[in-house]
Amino acid sequence: MDLLALADFNLVARHGGFGRAARASGRPKATLSRRVGELEASLDLRLIERGGRALKLTEEGRALFERAGALLTELDETVAAISSGGDKPRGRLRISAPLLFSQTAMGKLAAAFALRYPEVRLDVTTDDRTVDMVEEGYDLVIRVNPDPDESLVGRIFLRDRLVVVASPGLTRPADHAVVPAVVRGSDQNAVWEVKAPAARSRIAFDPILRLSSLIMVRDAVRAGVGAACLPLSLVSHDLAAGRLAHWGDLDAPAIALWTLYPSRRLLSARVSAFLEHLKEAFPTGTPAELAAYLEA
Incomplete structure (x- = not known):
């Protein structure tokens, strides 16, 4: 197989079209089209559907792009490492992370x-x-409690848990009473199942305020508007200082933050370096460690 033609196909697929790939690489559009055509002829497969305004990969084209992209990246990084005399992190590193983190x-x-x-x-x-x-x-990518994905590998680097908190001036309701609450987004729940040292209980709440960010929710709860369910790491210092009161832990699965990356035999030096960077920042991965990092 012609590796140069394979690299040209990967370039076109990554940029979503011959024109975009030509502008990004500074190479003629006709040359890229010819090279991809030669690759299709050598494989006796159609990799790209022609005729539409937007590029569309065939099923075979998508499979080749997914596998070839990782292999070409590994090849480039190996050559760069050998030519520079070491496996030093360099180049672009793209990361997607959740809003709160x-x-x-x-x-x-x-x-x-x-x-x-x-x-x-x-x-x-x-x-x-x-x-x-x-x-x-x-x-x-960094994700919270991600669904299983056979194409990705990863590991947990932080754990947290949800707690129900309120301003000290707000009295915890008796059974069957409803408490005003601040919630994130369109949360439709109306009851918190909480675990306290003595027993489990249910807290019914009325979402009088809906906000799009958990930081906004925390700030509103500090102001005494109502109770809220928040990650412990986000409110642990408020609890220690008496600015918020702890009504109990939410009876729900723990929060786990994962780092995920495509399954590759050779992990890039950039990704390896960032994974080690996270490990050094959070060696134990506890909520208290994250809270201390946020306050440092």
Whole structure:
């Protein structure tokens, strides 16, 4: 197989069209089209559907793109490492991270990483949705309790848990009483099942305020508007200082933050360096450790 033709196909697929690939690479559109045509002829397969305004990969084209992209990246990185005399992190590193983690911790993490590895160009985007790493060109994603994905590998680097908190001035309701609450987004629940040292209980609530960010929810609860269910790491210092009261832990699965990346035999030096950076920042991965990092 012609590796140059394969690289041209990967370039076109990644940019979503011959014109975009030509503008991004500075190479003639006709040359890219010819090279992809030669690759299709050599494989006796159609990889790209022609005729539409937007590029569309065939099923075989998508499969080749997903596998070839990882292999070509490994090949480029291996050549770069050999030519430079070592496996030094360099180049662009694209990361997708969830909103709350990005707002609270990612700025400091990214800055420290950039200072440590000046030859890496770090690009972090915030997104709570499930991104397609191959399709959207991410090297690493951080997700909360992700669904299993056979195409990805990863590990947990932080754990947290949800707690119900309120301003000390708000009295915890008796059984069957309803408490005013601040919730995130369109949460339709009306009852919190909580675990306290003595027993389990149910707290019915009326969402009088809906906000799009958990940081906004915390600030509203501090102001005494109502109770809320929040990650412990986000409110542990408020609890210790007496600004908030702890009504109990939510009876729900723990929060686990995962780092995920495409399954590759050879992991890039950039991704390996960032994974080690996270491990050094959160060696035990506890809520208290995350809370201390946010306050440092």
